[in-house]
Amino acid sequence: MVQPWTEDFMVSFWIVVMGFLVVATCGLVGTYLLLRRMALVGDAISHSILFGLVVAFMVFRSGGTMVMFVAAVATGLLTVGIIEFIHRQSRVKTDAAICIAFTTLFAAGVVLLSVAEVKGPVHLDAECVLYGEIAFVPLDPAVEVLGLVLGPAPVVRMAGVLVGLLVLATVFYKELLVTSFDPALAKSLGIRVGIWHYGLMAVLSIVIVSVFEAVGAILAVAMLVVPPMFAAQLSDRLPVRFALVFLHAALSSVLGYQLSVWLNCSPAGAMVVVGALLFLLAWAVTRPRRAAFPGWMAPN
């Protein structure tokens, strides 16, 4: 039952580390998405990003990190731009506009994928697009810096993205807070709300493209939404919620991997299932407290 841990420790280790990094990174950026009621936009970008990746591979014939990031940011901003354009130019409501934009881009990506039969340094078959393959992560060549072996390339890249995200979230804590809570006040204070909106979308795109290979388009959405929901059940303070996202990432990656070993299933899928169970548990534990005041008899 614990065989993989004893036999192939390094493989298991890297899968779990990657899982932790993926869930923590998605959960951090997802916290802001939920606060801004933009979970659907995360869904949209996670799908439309396929289009950008395929185009990038066709144009540059490479899957280098910078190419990927640039393609992701361009596609993410394109997606948001299309959504806002449709919404503004027609009577289509935002949710429908989101669905039009991302399904169209995703479909275009699927078509391009089969037309071009992209075969590059990063394989991109349809199955990988949907589910990703976190189990392949340990097979990637290790990154060495100054003679120090850091780990498989996707893991190192993911860690870099998480650190970058943490730095941004710390330095620009107040701008992100006020533009999320009260955009009108932020604007009246002279803070450029639009820049922060598009900046967050660009960061979201980079996060999604970094996790894409490991978990695919659909599970990425779960990882954007479930950890912040778990944290929201347990705390009313934003900094505590961020800490809880990390706790959720640790628990769901370790327990999820264990579950995948028992059931011999996809580790990424198992991590999401465990993550969702953790959310249910948090919800069940805190429910009595919340139910003390049913909506209709709550004060004020």
Place this chain on the structure above:
Amino acid sequence: MMKDFSTTAPPLEVHDLTVAYDRRPVLYGIDLTVPAGSLTGIIGPNGAGKSTLLKAVLGLLPLSAGWVKIFGGPLAQNARRTGYVPQRESVDWDFPVNVMDVVLMGRYGHLPPGRRPGRADREIARACLDQVQMLPLARRQIGNLSGGQRQRVFLARALAQESDLYFMDEPFAGVDAATEAAIVDLLREMKARGKTVVVVHHDLSTARDYFDRLVLLNVRLVAAGPTAEVFTPELLQKTYGGRLTILSDVVQSLGEEP
């Protein structure tokens, strides 16, 4: 001694301001000057464009025509001198912040990007909370506040902005009597300190007592000036049109008093 404002530009000057949603004008050709140190109420029927006027002045809505000057210049130049109290319903009160966090947001305009509020900002926030009798609740999550308490938090946040010109959108809507009295005291105190305050107000019966100047608005500007001059049955009828039933009491009381 208060600054001599006669030589400086007025806090707010609006010329020919027009705002349209879907090409339907909701504000049309507004000309308005708000003098320094005044306490101005904006009144008018539902859909008159009262909140729209505030939002347009603050650059939160695109103008179809006209211009706005804040202290003689564009808003961006004087953002720090301008404070805003949005409608309470405009934010999500389940947001994971406490009372102190919200009041500290009032300090953000004074801090460069990347800088967090420091000890001095916290002291100011504390003083502002104290001024609205909310200091004991500083650590409370904002979702666990009553309507009146929420309004006080917004007011404390505005005070923390340390601005010279304030815009408040319906601060009296749905608050308890104690909070209403506290807001009135606060407005008078702000005026006494030379601040200029512009308030969207929905309650005609109190408008005359609360404000020394009034703006009567119904898509177009009906009248603007000292309360004694513009709070007249004729102008109110012109503003509220056929909705006289709501008005009759006010108009009657006006007729009875000297």
